[in-house]
Structure formats: structure tokens, C-alpha cells
Amino acid sequence: MTRSILPLTGRSLRAPKSSCVFIYDDSKAPPPPFSAPQGLASGFxxxxxxxxxxxxxxxxxxxxxxxQYNSQCGEETEGGENREGPWKRLPSYNRFLKYATGGVYLSRMIHKKARLFTRNNRDQGATFEYVLFFNSEEDKCVGVFQAGHLLEGPPGHVHGGAIATMIDTVIGTHATIACGPVLTANLNINYRRPIPLGNTVLLESSVDKKEGKKVFVTCKMTSSDGSKLHTDSTALFVSIKVSQLLLGS
Ligand SMILES: CCCCCCCCCCCCCCCC(=O)SCCNC(=O)CCNC(=O)[C@H](O)C(C)(C)COP(=O)(O)OP(=O)(O)OC[C@H]1O[C@@H](n2cnc3c(N)ncnc32)[C@H](O)[C@@H]1OP(=O)(O)O
Known part of the structure; x- marks a missing residue:
């Protein structure tokens, strides 16, 4: 069962013993047609x-x-039993950090109006519609991305920066799962074939190598049926301490 908050218990997060960072959303947008998961955050x-x-x-x-992927996800059934499945859908909110237990009110340390920019448009379908799934057995992360009309670059096609954003999102999430908090140090993208606006594409990432603080990830973006290659890319992520970001050091 997905939870509405996601504790990021990063090994390098320097904070009191019980600390964890909650990802939350305070969107006033209408709810999706499927019921959103209930969670601890709703109390606050x-x-x-x-x-x-x-x-x-x-x-x-x-x-x-x-x-296709959701049907292979493990989940809690209505009877309260756990259904096994190799994939997990990763929930996604429009804000990362608001509150850390231990008394640190993070949004005051960052910016209270800050929002994740792939999730900051309330006009559904206009920009980034996407969902990520993770398979821990195979260590694979996939993203399903439908590109909205406000992402135009070349006429009728998706902007290269928007494409890079989605690649970074998928591989950044994968690297975070693999190594905890990371930042993108390097991202190389070969753009092979333009993506028409409105199309759905599939992104598949894999972790190639971990070397100390460094994690190397690759990603392919194809048409939804896998027949056309849109991009192939490689990236380097470097582990960081969350306090590095919060304190600006
Ligand atoms: C269930 C769980 C769900 C999880 C839910 C996840 C939610 C999460 C979703 C995230 C999805 C969005 C993902 C967006 C991700 C961004 O968009 S990040 C933003 C863009 N990136 C930045 O702003 C980074 C800016 N750069 C920096 O801050 C620093 O340069 C870095 C990258 C942290 C590295 O600095 P540093 O820690 O001081 O590291 P440093 O000692 O210099 O280098 C370490 C090693 O890396 C190498 N290196 C560093 N930079 C480079 C480079 N550019 N090229 C090659 N090598 C390099 C060094 O040579 C060194 O190698 P070794 O000597 O160890 O062999």
C-alpha cells in the first residue's frame, strides 16, 4: 500500500535520533478520480x-x-492481506520537505512557496504527466511519461529541456533509492528522435556502477511500444549530506 508521506531516512541526514524527512503535498487541486492514499500527514x-x-x-x-506495471505491484488487498509483486509504484507529491521530526520546520529554512516544478501545474495534462515504478529484485526503475502541450520546443514536439527533466527525474529517483540523497553531477543525453507532443514514452533506467560517493546510471527513453528509441543517456550522481543543501554549505 502506498503511503501519503515518504520518510527519507538518509544516512547522512544530520538530525536528532528519530528524525526523518517527510515528502508532502498541500495542493488545492481537485482530487484525482482514484482515492488518494490516507496517511499520517492528513492529521497535520x-x-x-x-x-x-x-x-x-x-x-x-x-x-x-x-x-501493465501497476498490475505487477505488490499491494495490500481489501482483506488486509499483502499481494506479492516485483514492482512498486512510487507516489509523487509536489513538495519535498516541509517538516522533520525533532522540531526542525524545514520549509522555513528553504522557501515556503517552493514546489517541485514537474508537479506545479494544476492544469492536468498540460505539462508533465508521469508515474514511476521500481523493481527491487531487478534493480530497475521505469517512468511512464505523457508530454503535455505546454512542453513544446520544436513545433509540435517536446522541448529537449523537458526531456532532460524527465530523464533526471527517473534516474535521480533510481540513484536516490540506490544510495540515499544524491545530486546530479553529470548528465549526457543523445537525442535520437523527437517526441510529438501528447505522446507517451517509456523511460527505463539501470544502475551500472557504484564507486564511493559516485553512482553511475543509464537510461533509455523509447516510444510506448518500445519500437523507437528517443534518447539514450548516462549520468553521474554524487552522494550528499542533506544538511549540505539545507545549510547551503
Ligand atoms: C522509495 C524511495 C523514493 C525515492 C524518492 C526520491 C525522490 C528524489 C527524486 C529526485 C528527482 C529529481 C532529481 C533531480 C536531481 C537534480 O536536479 S540535482 C540538481 C542539479 N545538480 C546540482 O545542482 C549539483 C551541483 N554540484 C554539486 O553540488 C557538487 O559539485 C557535487 C555534484 C555534489 C559534487 O561535489 P562534492 O560532493 O564536493 O564531490 P567531489 O568530492 O567534488 O567529487 C566526488 C567525486 O565525483 C567526481 N565528480 C564530481 N562532479 C563531477 C562531474 N561533473 N563530472 C565527473 N565527475 C565528477 C569527482 O571527480 C570525485 O571523483 P573521485 O575523486 O571520488 O573519483
């Missing part, structure tokens, strides 16, 4: 919106791939 904040759940803007290809 408005109900978080999980942006990775289907909404009415998702087209048939986006829905097909979502169902």
Missing part, C-alpha cells in the same frame, strides 16, 4: 495529492502502461 496537513495516480488527462497509452 490537508490531504496530499499523489500526482502519480491516473487522472482524466491520461490517454490510452499512458493508461495501458500504467496498468
Amino acid at each position: 496537513f490537508s490531504k496530499p495529492r499523489d500526482f502519480s495516480l491516473p487522472n482524466s488527462s491520461w490517454g490510452p497509452e499512458m493508461m495501458r502502461l500504467y496498468e
